[in-house]
Amino acid sequence: MCAQCRAPGSRIDWYAAGAPDTLAGRRTARTELAAVATRQLAPLGLRVDAHPGSMTLAVRSATGRTVVVTRLDELADAVRALTGRSVDPLEPRR
Amino acid sequence: MIDATLVSGFLGAGKTTWLAEHLRRHEDGVDLVVVNDFADQGVDDALLREAASEAGARVEPIVGGCLCCDRDGALRRVLHAEIGRRHRGDAARDGRVVVETSGLAEPHRITRMLADDPVLRTNLSLRSLVVVVDGLGGRRLLRHRHGVRDQVAVADRVVLSRADLARHGELEELAATVRRLNATAELVASTLGTERPVTPADPAVADVFDDDGTVAEPDVRSCRVDLAEGTSWAEYALWLDTMCRAHPDRLLRSKGIVPTRDGRLLVQSMGGDVATPVPAPPGVDTGMVFVLDRIDPDALVRSLRTHVPSAGA
Structure with missing residues (x-):
């Protein structure tokens, strides 16, 4: 990345903006995101939990280290913090 | 005239x-x-x-x-x-x-x-x-x-x-x-x-324009992918976010309609940035257009199908 430019990324919670604007809609969106992220991050040994009653997501490593995030775009930073790696969807899934 | x-x-x-x-x-x-x-x-x-x-x-x-x-x-x-x-x-x-x-x-x-x-x-x-x-x-x-x-x-x-x-x-x-x-x-x-x-900042913050002759030859191609009705917003959003992060200089643009279970969304990305999705206006076909630089469209479609299985075959 160029030293002059900021890291790419969104300034808005665009995932939430695409979900229904109701409490139930937001809860469902969060639960679904946790399930999908757990599938995607399983090869890195990570699990994402959405605890009932909380609007955050907990990203956990196999050793129990946990990073709590509130938005989809924070997931990638949490993955990097826990594993030092990032996900490239163009790489074949193991 | x-x-x-x-x-x-x-x-x-x-x-x-x-x-x-x-x-x-x-x-x-x-x-x-x-x-x-x-x-x-x-x-x-x-x-x-x-x-x-x-x-x-x-x-x-x-x-x-x-x-x-x-x-x-x-x-x-x-x-x-x-x-x-x-x-x-x-x-x-x-x-x-x-x-x-x-x-x-x-x-x-x-x-x-x-x-x-x-x-x-x-x-x-x-x-x-x-x-x-x-x-x-x-x-x-x-x-x-x-x-x-x-x-x-x-x-x-x-x-x-x-x-x-x-x-x-x-x-x-x-x-x-x-x-x-x-x-x-x-x-x-x-x-x-x-x-x-808008008034330009004075003094201006210096920029270094550094792409002259240093970047690989661009190879810009586009492709369109149709997404099935009921595509999971979580699957598509997570895939788009990771794609935009991994390849901000190669996935130049995506724009189109995601027909989610809760309605049709107009979703766009520009390089590493994703715009706020809005309800899709009527009359626009369901489908997503991607403009790619040095990414094989087949590889992108394969990735989409793998990570967003709800988008259909």
């Missing part, structure tokens, strides 16, 4: 949003809007149709290549036809045409074509060349993409879009970079097409 306005700017800069609002506000009325999409299937023409019909303008899409090279003949034909139409009818006033180029077009080649063609030279005058620059990611593009600097350098008017999302001083710094490339253009900031003045 026909007055022409040329609207240009890189992929995802906000040309269509600005133009839709411009059409709604234009007091003189526009007769024809020519919309160019690099991809084979256009999305912009469908998005502009409502604003254009309110303004009483026709929309003529030209898809599958840039107006400045592959499809310059198509633009010439459309403009000749419009001139012919005006000659045959009793035109009470001068005609007005707006041409929105694709994000990859080189506007100076279009202005040269307008000047070189004897029919166009006589019957059409270029009133304004508007270049839209993304208020958030524009500075990065100006630093690293020669083509974007060329667009800005020939502009009469530079619109810095998405002004509402910019942090304090950011637009002014971007305006200073634009001013360095173009000393005379009028500069405005725009939020969803609503304009306000």
Whole structure:
């Protein structure tokens, strides 16, 4: 990345903006995101939990280290913090 | 005589949003809007149709290549036809045409074509060349993409879009970079097409333009993927986020409709940035158009099918 430019990324919670604007809609969106992220991050040994009653997501490593995030775009930073790696969807899934 | 306005700017800069609002506000009325999409299937023409019909303008899409090279003949034909139409009818006033180029077009080649063609030279005058620059990611593009600097350098008017999302001083710094490339253009900031003045930062923050001869040869291609009804928003959003992060310089643009269980969403990304999804307007086909640089479209489609299984086979 160029030293002059900021890291790419969104300034808005665009995932939430695409979900229904109701409490139930937001809860469902969060639960679904946790399930999908757990599938995607399983090869890195990570699990994402959405605890009932909380609007955050907990990203956990196999050793129990946990990073709590509130938005989809924070997931990638949490993955990097826990594993030092990032996900490239163009790489074949193991 | 026909007055022409040329609207240009890189992929995802906000040309269509600005133009839709411009059409709604234009007091003189526009007769024809020519919309160019690099991809084979256009999305912009469908998005502009409502604003254009309110303004009483026709929309003529030209898809599958840039107006400045592959499809310059198509633009010439459309403009000749419009001139012919005006000659045959009793035109009470001068005609007005707006041409929105694709994000990859080189506007100076279009202005040269307008000047070189004897029919166009006589019957059409270029009133304004508007270049839209993304208020958030524009500075990065100006630093690293020669083509974007060329667009800005020939502009009469530079619109810095998405002004509402910019942090304090950011637009002014971007305006200073634009001013360095173009000393005379009028500069405005725009939020969803609503304009306000912007003053370049003084002194300007220095930029290093570093892509001359150092980047790999671009290999820009586009593809379209149809997404099944009931596509999971979580799956698509997570895939798009990781794609934009992993390949901000290669996934140049994505734009289209995601038919989620809760409704159809218009979803767009520009490099590493994803715009706020909005409910899709009616009349736009379900499907997503991707503009890729040095990514094999088949690899992208495979990745999408793997990570977004709900989008269907």
